[in-house]
Amino acid sequence: xxxxxxxxxxxxxxxxxxxxxxxxxxxxxxxAILGLGTVGGGALKLLKENAAEIKRRTGxxxxxxxxxxxxxxxxxxxxxxxxxxxxxxxxxxQPDVDVVVEVMGGIHPAYEVIMEAMKHGKHIVTAxxxxxxxxxxxxxxxxxxxxxxxxxxxxVAGGIPIIKVIREGxxxxxxxxxxxxxxxxxxxxxxxxxxxxxxxxxxLKEAQELGYAEADPTFDVEGxxxxxxxxxxxxxxxxxxxxxDKVFTEGIGKxxxxxxxxxxxxxxxxxxxxxxxxxxxxxELRVHPTLIPDDQLIANVNGVKNAVxxxxxxxxxxxxxxxxxxxGPTASxxxxxxxxxxxxxxxxxxxxxxxxxLAFEALSDLPILSREQMTTGYYIRINAEDQMGVLADVTTxxxxxxxxxxxxxxxxxxxxxxxxxxxxxxxxxxxxxxxxLSQIQALPVIHGExxxxxxxxxxx
Amino acid sequence: xxxxxxxxxxxxxxxxxxxxxxxxxxxxxxxAILGLGTVGGGALKLLKENAAEIKRRTGxxxxxxxxxxxxxxxxxxxxxxxxxxxxxxxxxxQPDVDVVVEVMGGIHPAYEVIMEAMKHGKHIVTAxxxxxxxxxxxxxxxxxxxxxxxxxxxxVAGGIPIIKVIREGxxxxxxxxxxxxxxxxxxxxxxxxxxxxxxxxxxLKEAQELGYAEADPTFDVEGxxxxxxxxxxxxxxxxxxxxxDKVFTEGIGKxxxxxxxxxxxxxxxxxxxxxxxxxxxxxELRVHPTLIPDDQLIANVNGVKNAVxxxxxxxxxxxxxxxxxxxGPTASxxxxxxxxxxxxxxxxxxxxxxxxxLAFEALSDLPILSREQMTTGYYIRINAEDQMGVLADVTTxxxxxxxxxxxxxxxxxxxxxxxxxxxxxxxxxxxxxxxxLSQIQALPVIHGExxxxxxxxxxx
Numbered sequence: 001x002x003x004x005x006x007x008x009x010x011x012x013x014x015x016x017x018x019x020x021x022x023x024x025x026x027x028x029x030x031x032a033i034l035g036l037g038t039v040g041g042g043a044l045k046l047l048k049e050n051a052a053e054i055k056r057r058t059g060x061x062x063x064x065x066x067x068x069x070x071x072x073x074x075x076x077x078x079x080x081x082x083x084x085x086x087x088x089x090x091x092x093x094q095p096d097v098d099v100v101v102e103v104m105g106g107i108h109p110a111y112e113v114i115m116e117a118m119k120h121g122k123h124i125v126t127a128x129x130x131x132x133x134x135x136x137x138x139x140x141x142x143x144x145x146x147x148x149x150x151x152x153x154x155x156v157a158g159g160i161p162i163i164k165v166i167r168e169g170x171x172x173x174x175x176x177x178x179x180x181x182x183x184x185x186x187x188x189x190x191x192x193x194x195x196x197x198x199x200x201x202x203x204l205k206e207a208q209e210l211g212y213a214e215a216d217p218t219f220d221v222e223g224x225x226x227x228x229x230x231x232x233x234x235x236x237x238x239x240x241x242x243x244x245d246k247v248f249t250e251g252i253g254k255x256x257x258x259x260x261x262x263x264x265x266x267x268x269x270x271x272x273x274x275x276x277x278x279x280x281x282x283x284e285l286r287v288h289p290t291l292i293p294d295d296q297l298i299a300n301v302n303g304v305k306n307a308v309x310x311x312x313x314x315x316x317x318x319x320x321x322x323x324x325x326x327x328g329p330t331a332s333x334x335x336x337x338x339x340x341x342x343x344x345x346x347x348x349x350x351x352x353x354x355x356x357x358l359a360f361e362a363l364s365d366l367p368i369l370s371r372e373q374m375t376t377g378y379y380i381r382i383n384a385e386d387q388m389g390v391l392a393d394v395t396t397x398x399x400x401x402x403x404x405x406x407x408x409x410x411x412x413x414x415x416x417x418x419x420x421x422x423x424x425x426x427x428x429x430x431x432x433x434x435x436x437l438s439q440i441q442a443l444p445v446i447h448g449e450x451x452x453x454x455x456x457x458x459x460x
Numbered sequence: 461x462x463x464x465x466x467x468x469x470x471x472x473x474x475x476x477x478x479x480x481x482x483x484x485x486x487x488x489x490x491x492a493i494l495g496l497g498t499v500g501g502g503a504l505k506l507l508k509e510n511a512a513e514i515k516r517r518t519g520x521x522x523x524x525x526x527x528x529x530x531x532x533x534x535x536x537x538x539x540x541x542x543x544x545x546x547x548x549x550x551x552x553x554q555p556d557v558d559v560v561v562e563v564m565g566g567i568h569p570a571y572e573v574i575m576e577a578m579k580h581g582k583h584i585v586t587a588x589x590x591x592x593x594x595x596x597x598x599x600x601x602x603x604x605x606x607x608x609x610x611x612x613x614x615x616v617a618g619g620i621p622i623i624k625v626i627r628e629g630x631x632x633x634x635x636x637x638x639x640x641x642x643x644x645x646x647x648x649x650x651x652x653x654x655x656x657x658x659x660x661x662x663x664l665k666e667a668q669e670l671g672y673a674e675a676d677p678t679f680d681v682e683g684x685x686x687x688x689x690x691x692x693x694x695x696x697x698x699x700x701x702x703x704x705d706k707v708f709t710e711g712i713g714k715x716x717x718x719x720x721x722x723x724x725x726x727x728x729x730x731x732x733x734x735x736x737x738x739x740x741x742x743x744e745l746r747v748h749p750t751l752i753p754d755d756q757l758i759a760n761v762n763g764v765k766n767a768v769x770x771x772x773x774x775x776x777x778x779x780x781x782x783x784x785x786x787x788g789p790t791a792s793x794x795x796x797x798x799x800x801x802x803x804x805x806x807x808x809x810x811x812x813x814x815x816x817x818l819a820f821e822a823l824s825d826l827p828i829l830s831r832e833q834m835t836t837g838y839y840i841r842i843n844a845e846d847q848m849g850v851l852a853d854v855t856t857x858x859x860x861x862x863x864x865x866x867x868x869x870x871x872x873x874x875x876x877x878x879x880x881x882x883x884x885x886x887x888x889x890x891x892x893x894x895x896x897l898s899q900i901q902a903l904p905v906i907h908g909e910x911x912x913x914x915x916x917x918x919x920x
Contacts (some may be wrong), residue, residue, distance in 0.1 A: 046632055046774050053634045056699060059821035153629075159775030161629025169613075169621025172506055172795030174513045239516060297781060298758060314506050315619030315792035318782030321757060322775060332775035335632030343814040354803040354814065361519035 014234050017361035028061035029342045031098045032122075034068035034088055034113065035104030036076065037125055042327030044076055044336045054335070056344045066091045068104070097259055099341055099350075101271050101334060102126040103154075111135055118146040123351060125337040127154035127330055131316035133228035133244040136235075141356045149344070149353045151337035156229040157306045159329030160322040161336065165358040166236045166310065173312030175237040177277035179290075179458060182229040184324045185213045185220035186272040190289075193260050194269060200255060212304055222251035223272065223287040230274035233308070234285055237405060238278055239360030243285070246368040250288035259381060259451060263291050266407060268379075269299040270453065282367035284374045291379045291424075291455040298458070309458060317458075372431040377406070377455035380423040380437070385414065385445040385449035391421065394440055401422040401431070403428045418447055424455060476788035488521035489802045492557040492582075494528035494548055494573065495564030499587055499614070502787030503561060503794045504536055506684065514795070518802045526551045528564070552577035558811075559801055561794060562586040563614075570681035571595055578606040583811060585797040587614035587790055593688035593704040594697075600817045609804070609813045616689040617642055617766045619789030620782040621796065626696045626770065627819040628639055633772030635697040639647035639750075639918060642689040644764035644784040645673045645680035646712050646732040650749075651762040652718050653698060654729060672764055682711035683732065683747040690734035693768070694745055698738055699820030703745070706828040710748035719841060719911060722882050723751050726867060728839075729759040730913065742827035744834045751839045751884075751915040758918070769918060777918075832891040837866070840883040840897070845905040846873065851881065854900055861896035863888045884915060 031047075033040050047054070047062060055061060067078065068088045078084070084089055092100050092113055100117040102110055102124060110131050114124050124143070126132065132139065132155055143150045153163045157180065166175070181187050185207055192203040204221065207213035221227045227247040235242050252272050263270050268291040277284040292299050299317055301307040306324030311317050323329035345351040384390045391408070398405060404426040411420040425433075433452070441450050490833055493500050507514070507522060515521060526776075527538065528548045538544070545551055552560050552573055560577040562570055562584060570591050574584050584603070586592065592599065592615055603610045613623045617640065631646070641647050645667055652663040664681065667673035678738070687707040695702050705899045712732050723730050728751040737744040752759050761767040766784030771777050783789035805811040844850045860863060864886040870878040885893075893912070901910055 042774075050632060050634050052773065054632065056820050056822050056824070057631055057816070160778055161625055164624060164629045165621055168800065169624045169796055170792065171517055171799040172510060173791045174510050247554075297757060297760060300757060312792070314510065314788045314795070316783050316789060318620055318780070320778070320780055322778030328774045329776060332632045332772070334628065335774070336629055338813075339631040340628060347808050347814040349807070349809070354800075354807040356517070360516050362516050364516070460571065 009239070025459040026060060028063035028343055029178055030063050030065045030096050030098045031101055031338065032066035032068065032091050032094070032099070033064060033101045033103065034091065035102065036067060036069040036073050037103070037105070038327045039103040039330045039334065040067070041073070041076060043103065044078070046328070046331040054339060058339055058346070060342050060346060062338060062342060065096045066094060078342045081100065087222070088113045091114055092122060092260070093120050098345065099123045099125060099338060101338065102128060103334065107131055108132065111139070114139060114150075116141055118142050118148050120150060121146060123148045124150040124343050125334055125360065126150065126152050127334055129155040129225070129228040130234060133231040133242055136232070136242040143357060147350045148354050149341065149351070150230065150357060153337050154330050154333035156232050157308055157320070158322065158326065159322040159332040160306060160308065160318050160324065161321050161333065162233070162308050163236060165320055166233065167355055168316060170310065170312050170318070171359075174326060175278070176311045176313060177275065178237055178308060178356035179273045179275045179298070179303050179456065180230070180233065180308035180311045181271055181298065181306050182308065182324065183220055183223070183226040183272060183275050184306060185217070186226065187301065187306070188212050189270060190252060190255065190260070190302045191272055193255070193257055194264065195302070199255055199257050200253065221253055223249040226274045226287045228273065230276060230285060230287055234276035234283065235272070236359040237276060237310070238283060238366060239358060239362070239364050240283065240366055241363055243368055248286040248288070248371045248374065252289050254290050255453070256349050259379070259453060262381065262409065262411065263379060266409060267294055268292060268455070269294050271299065272402060273456070275456065278366070279369070279375070281373060282369045284369050286371070286374060288405055289453050292451055292458055296458050362436070372434065373429065375427050375429050377427045377457065378425040378433060379455050380425065381451035382421045382423070383418045383447045384421055385417055385447070388421050390445050393443055393445070394421065394423070396441045397436050398423070398425070401432050403432065403436055405456055439441065477870070480488070486520060489805055490523050490525045490556050490558045491561055491798065492526035492528065492554070492559070493524060493561045493563065494551065495562065496527060496529040496533050497563070497565070498787045499563040499790045499794065500527070501533070501536060502791035503563065504538070506788070506791040506795050514799060517920035518799055518806070520802050520806060522798060522802060525556045526554060526896065537853055541908045547571045549576055552582060553580050557582055558805065559583045559585060559798060561798065562588060567591055567594065571599070574599060575602055575653055575862050578602050578608050581606060581608060583608045583801050584610040585611050585794055585801065587609065587794055589615040589685070589688040589692060593691040593702055596657060596692070596702040602797050603817060607810045607812050609799060609801065609811070610817060612692065613797050614790050617768055617780070618782065618784040618786065620766060620768065620780050620784070620791040621793065622693070622768050622780050623696060625780055626693065627815055630770065630772050630775060630778070635738070636773060637735065638693060638697055638768060638770045639733045639735045639758070639916065640690070640693065640768035641731055641758065641761050641766050642768065642784065643680050643683070643686040643732060644766060645677070646673050646683070646686065647761065647766070648764045650712060650715065650720070650730055650732060651774050653715070653717055654724065655762070657669050657721065659717055660713065671801045681713055683709040685908045686732065686734045687749045690736060690745060693734070694736035694743065696819040697736060697770070698743060698826060699818060699822070699824050700743065700826055701823055703828055706745055708746040708748070708831045708834065712749050715749050715913070719839070719913060722841065722869065722871065723839065724754070726869060726882070726884065727754055728752060728915070730756050731759065735916065738826070739829070739835070741833060742829045744829050746831070746834060749913050751913055752918055756918050766805055791899040832894065833889065835887050837917065839886040839913040839915050840885065841911035842881045842883070842900065843878045843907045845877055845907070846879050847905055850905050853903055853905075854881070854883070857899045858885070858895050861892050863892065863896055
């Protein structure tokens with residue numbers, strides 16, 4: 001509600017209905033959707049299919065006035081009133097747009113288009129994790145300067161409302177750590193390797209055929225996509241700037257069926273986790289294959305599904321599970337953001353919402369730890385000659401480095417003279433493990449490269 | 461921000477900071493906490509312990525000005541500035557209270573105190589599921605009339621932010637059904653029965669000793685507590701008035717270790733679920749022991765933990781897991797509601813928030829189905845004489861009633877002449893199952909009462 005000079009009420013912001021219990025002649029909230037791929041098409045379909053339910057939730061119509069696409073999509077059956085154009089810069093300057101939904105992906109021109117849209121007072125909804133993780137600090141600053149909001153629920157874990165949970169639902173807590181399966185492709189590959197004893201390359205090929213993995217699977221397999229999402233999650237959890245370049249990232253390409261099997265024998269599953277942890281020294285941000293106990297709920301999240309486990313000081317552990325990708329789930333998150341903005345437009349003065357962009361009014365400069373400073377448990381696999389004293393040599397090195405052994409498993413001989421030895425350790429700072437492993441690696445009885453996979457009990 | 465007659469800004473609502481980027485001299489938001497039991501004490505502790513983190517989230521101090529309690533609690537170490545009184549009606553009329561946190565429980569005098577508080581313009585945060593389920597419609601109406609909000613995240617599933625997820629996170633969806641483990645005591649009992657083969661009474665006694673179950677365990681064991689919570693969840697999911705009296709409720713007192721074992725042999729677990737489902741004919745609201753497939757994530761939620769599985773048309777299935785009770789988790793939800801209200805006080809005109817109380821601006825009059833109209837699968841256990849033709853008689857009756865059999869398991873003889881027969885059926889409307897079971901019960905070869913436990917695949 002705005003008070004105009006003559007003392008009349010202008011109903012543009014629509015809050016009159018709530019304040020005075022009047023039925024106002026309220027305008028629809030107008031969207032421009034940029035990008036008509038899987039997510040954009042999904043959002044259009046959802047807005048049409050659930051229009052009545054969404055209207056019943058908000059009391060306000062949502063109208064699509066523009067779509068930005070290089071290829072017209074006659075198959076989408078858009079109403080004639082929707083203007084289609086490939087000139088995205090022109091679309092975001094139009095006066096009949098309140099909210100710009102950016103679902104085209106990629107850094108450029110998404111960055112420039114969003115910046116331009118905000119200059120013109122448009123709120124932004126985006127699913128673009130790469131853009132936010134790498135340029136979010138500038139974008140959120142510009143949002144504040146322009147009194148608009150950037151909503152990004154769809155950028156992390158698809159349809160799971162994990163951003164809302166962390167920014168709002170757990171707002172009473174000090175969040176201690178979170179661990180997430182936040183890349184469906186990687187989880188599909190690891191699940192198949194475990195369930196069917198298949199090799200990495202074999203499952204990757206199938207994932208590509210099924211459309212779960214891109215032709216160039218680097219982003220998924222190397223953990224870059226997960227690192228983008230972890231960057232965003234960590235900022236919301238701890239109130240720190242986005243620092244993608246400081247995430248330690250290790251992919252799943254070196255995980256073998258053999259290690260998956262040994263882990264299982266020891267009561268663990270290997271999952272590709274994004275982990276953010278607050279320690280006294282600073283914040284750990286890391287993405288890597290991780291052994292976790294098989295009786296943990298998150299260890300039983302299989303296939304392309306995502307899940308995020310959050311440990312917070314008042315509520316303890318909570319877990320959020322669902323589809324992390326796909327047209328419907330991603331559109332669910334995109335349109336939930338639109339609904340939030342519609343409600344903010346109705347009930348707040350500038351529509352810029354009530355929640356700080358990165359969950360905190362004041363961001364913290366907590367340092368991000370280097371890999372060497374991080375602390376985790378370890379799964380170590382060594383191929384050693386079958387000689388007296390090997391185990392004594394290895395355990396002595398670990399013990400002198402202050403590394404406590406949790407379990408040792410000597411496996412049946414693989415080749416003529418080599419026996420695989422698997423060791424699980426308690427948590428230890430990585431620099432100490434580095435030093436111990438180079439000493440072990442240097443032993444003449446050790447053959448091949450030592451396998452190290454991190455291990456988390458997830459129980460504190 | 462309010463515009464005063466002389467053209468000056470009044471900073472009471474604090475939104476000036478956001479609009480004009482000014483540092484305003486903002487007042488703390490002032491709380492009265494009514495009830496200093498487990499939850500009230502937990503909320504006080506949390507507000508103290510996490511004060512810095514919460515301030516960093518909201519930019520605003522939260523100050524406790526009053527506590528309402530019959531017994532003073534010197535152990536809580538309250539600052540001298542906090543006024544303690546047993547006169548709750550007096551507290552909620554005080555001008556130095558913005559938000560009333562009702563955590564005393566019970567219907568009376570909670571109802572009267574909340575009504576009085578709202579008349580005096582106070583926002584309400586409550587953990588009182590019984591009160592909301594049974595009197596929520598009047599309370600929410602009064603909240604609207606007084607332009608205040610009633611926040612109730614803590615009323616369902618403790619620290620899991622399930623109300624926020626359903627009201628906001630899944631707002632783009634048409635919710636099809638939800639199924640929740642929403643009573644920790646019941647889940648603890650069923651988990652112990654399965655893991656250790658123990659009898660119901662035996663575990664109940666232990667739960668009482670551990671403090672999980674009350675001396676009078678009726679509310680937990682009979683499902684009344686779960687029915688209260690389901691009432692609230694269903695209203696948020698479907699946008700319907702609260703209709704506790706229409707929930708079909710069956711407790712866990714008749715579940716035997718024998719049935720838990722047979723279910724497990726067939727690949728199922730028995731959980732006490734609250735289920736709300738939208739069908740073409742209306743809404744099913746039911747609380748009962750339920751067989752669910754053991755590979756479902758929710759089947760692996762054990763002990764006192766809670767979880768809610770939500771099936772929605774865009775996102776598909778999502779699951780939310782965590783602690784459903786206890787001082788810390790419940791306080792987490794209570795204080796998250798306080799944080800929401802603080803943000804609403806800062807950024808909205810009347811502080812009444814942007815979200816409709818029951819998730820929808822317009823409630824629907826969808827009918828609630830009677831038990832006889834509900835549709836579920838079934839686990840049936842019959843004790844029959846070991847005679848030729850028994851199975852043929854039973855299956856003929858089921859087949860004539862249009863009931864499709866999914867599995868049959870004949871168990872080893874229990875007593876001299878009786879054999880237990882277990883049958884799993886596909887979903888069927890309950891009235892048909894009633895009719896078929898009375899025919900089977902009437903067969904002379906059937907001894908004792910037929911056991912029927914509902915079964916849900918949870919996969920659509």
